[in-house]
Amino acid sequence: MAIPSTGAGPRAYHPAVLSFPPADDGALRPFRLDVPQRDLDDLHDRLDRARWPDQPAGAGWAYGVPRDYLRELVRYWRHDYDWRAAEAELNAWPQFTTTIDGANVHFAHVRSPEPDATPLVITHGWPGSIAEFLDVVGPLTDPAAHGGDPADAFHVVVPSVPGFGLSGPAPDTGWEAGRIADAWAELMRRVGYDRYGLQGGDWGAAISRELGRVHPERVIGVHLNLLPGAQQATEPTAAELDALDPAERERALRSWRRWEAWSREGTGYAAQQSTRPQTLAYALTDSPVGQLAWIVEKFAEWTDSAGLPEEAVDRDRLLTDVMLYWLTGTAGSSARVYYERAHATGRAAAPHEPSTAPTAVASFAADPQIPLRHKARRTENLVRWTEFDRGGHFAALEQPELLVGDVRAFFRQLREGRAG
Numbered sequence: 001m002a003i004p005s006t007g008a009g010p011r012a013y014h015p016a017v018l019s020f021p022p023a024d025d026g027a028l029r030p031f032r033l034d035v036p037q038r039d040l041d042d043l044h045d046r047l048d049r050a051r052w053p054d055q056p057a058g059a060g061w062a063y064g065v066p067r068d069y070l071r072e073l074v075r076y077w078r079h080d081y082d083w084r085a086a087e088a089e090l091n092a093w094p095q096f097t098t099t100i101d102g103a104n105v106h107f108a109h110v111r112s113p114e115p116d117a118t119p120l121v122i123t124h125g126w127p128g129s130i131a132e133f134l135d136v137v138g139p140l141t142d143p144a145a146h147g148g149d150p151a152d153a154f155h156v157v158v159p160s161v162p163g164f165g166l167s168g169p170a171p172d173t174g175w176e177a178g179r180i181a182d183a184w185a186e187l188m189r190r191v192g193y194d195r196y197g198l199q200g201g202d203w204g205a206a207i208s209r210e211l212g213r214v215h216p217e218r219v220i221g222v223h224l225n226l227l228p229g230a231q232q233a234t235e236p237t238a239a240e241l242d243a244l245d246p247a248e249r250e251r252a253l254r255s256w257r258r259w260e261a262w263s264r265e266g267t268g269y270a271a272q273q274s275t276r277p278q279t280l281a282y283a284l285t286d287s288p289v290g291q292l293a294w295i296v297e298k299f300a301e302w303t304d305s306a307g308l309p310e311e312a313v314d315r316d317r318l319l320t321d322v323m324l325y326w327l328t329g330t331a332g333s334s335a336r337v338y339y340e341r342a343h344a345t346g347r348a349a350a351p352h353e354p355s356t357a358p359t360a361v362a363s364f365a366a367d368p369q370i371p372l373r374h375k376a377r378r379t380e381n382l383v384r385w386t387e388f389d390r391g392g393h394f395a396a397l398e399q400p401e402l403l404v405g406d407v408r409a410f411f412r413q414l415r416e417g418r419a420g
Helices: 037-048 067-079 083-091 137-141 177-191 203-214 238-242 246-265 268-275 277-286 288-302 315-326 331-342 373-379 400-416
Strands: 029-031 095-100 103-110 118-123 154-159 196-200 219-224 358-364 381-388
Touching: 037 067, 037 288, 067 288, 067 315, 083 315, 095 177, 103 137, 103 177, 118 137, 118 177, 118 203, 118 400, 137 154, 137 400, 154 177, 177 203, 196 203, 203 219, 219 400, 238 246, 246 373, 268 277, 268 288, 268 331, 277 288, 277 331, 288 315, 315 331, 358 373, 358 400, 373 381, 381 400
Parallel strands: 118 154, 118 196, 196 219, 219 358, 358 381
Antiparallel strands: 029 095, 095 103, 103 154
16 A cells, blocks of 8 residues: 655655665565556547657757657657567566665576576666666576576676665665665675675676675675776876877777766766755656656666667666656656765765775777776786777666676686686
């Protein structure tokens, strides 16, 4: 049932798929996604009654998501997209919730048929969700069924980040990457794994890297498809370029050009979420069209496409991702991770020591943030470096086979004790 309000004020939005976390007793509670039809009916009613702004002629994507494009996507969402099919696909994964450090943590735990499989935590970022991994969990857990080597199998744990989607709004402030990393360490202890691998992109990369840095004794290896801080964020000097080999020199210049363009035109969302996420939350929690536009813009800009996100990511997958924000009312709470980073104090704000955990970086060509190997070596125990000529920021959605192949190769390399 829906959660009743507390106090005399208006009821906050708490969808029936979420519940307030019980006491932190360490229990793992089975979870099954079952959205009430009334929530879907409410969504359809809001889509039918959407108010549409004007748009200057010939603006294209320069001013934001084009109205005609979004209207067509909303039409598809309303009349063709099948949430129940997506719900059933997600429910094929065994799922659980547990309370850690006061927060509800939702996760899927998909064990491999191979008993000696390597445990692996895969973590999403923003505006992602567990739906990013629908096409990679099968090949990772059961490689033999997907043309791979059974020795490369993983037991996969896919958590929803606190404040995001099915983990629901975090009950307090301070949920930055370090605190989430500590929560993941506790989660894996409860699930029963002493040592495990990590994989992540976007905020999932920051969380995975921090877990490997702070708890290296528990971490077999860290595979990242984004490395925070490894980009060329200032124009490289002649001396900097002279110290690099020709390939890295050219990559540093590309990294700077892309970073400069992204900083100039692509950071408005981050500025808002880093400063006033609560103000943004009112609009996105009340308007599904607003929530869709806020997310789809990033899929358009950060994927390996000519402009339309569906050229890189399946439209239904994209809408399932949006639904996990809309149905849980977590637009605002997921945005808070940006605020926490921008206003960090204590451990979260302190300079970080380099990580000793064996680390792999997979760089996909269209990602707006291009990492540099010489920078990665300063902060990571870098044992594998892969550059792909296609794919973008959402690697698991855009190029699942490439990502799975690189994750398998990295952990195989660690098992065999080979250098990168």
